[in-house]
Ligand SMILES: [Fe+2]
């Protein structure tokens with residue numbers, strides 16, 4: 001299970017990292033599907049004047065996450081993998097503050113995972129992929145900031 005070819009050469013090593021990246025990207029894709037569902041639902045059901053225009057921001061997040069899902073699925077296909085059709089299970093709440101906390105935790109988990117994926121992509125010499133992931137992670141960090149602002153955490 002070392003993933004090395006018999007001679008232990010670099011090609012064997014890089015194809016094993018590629019498999020790991022594909023598996024990781026499919027987990028990322030499943031998290032993007034979950035994020036789309038949560039942002040669609042929460043942007044329409046979030047209540048309370050104190051949350052001002054955050055509902056509008058969540059709507060924008062939903063379309064960013066769709067864009068991320070499309071980009072990740074393309075990269076999985078490009079690497080020779082099959083994009084998953086299964087999302088991580090979306091969470092829900094009746095409470096607006098809890099909705100924002102659910103989203104914030106999800107963004108933080110997502111950012112942590114994309115950091116790991118960028119590290120793997122660079123290790124494998126997949127620089128085009130790491131560029132794309134850097135673009136995505138920058139948007140996830142903006143989402144995190146929006147949610148922290150709305151929750152008064154900044
Ligand atoms: Fe995303």
Ligand SMILES: [Fe+2]
Nearest residue numbers: 107139140143
């Ligand atoms: Fe996000």
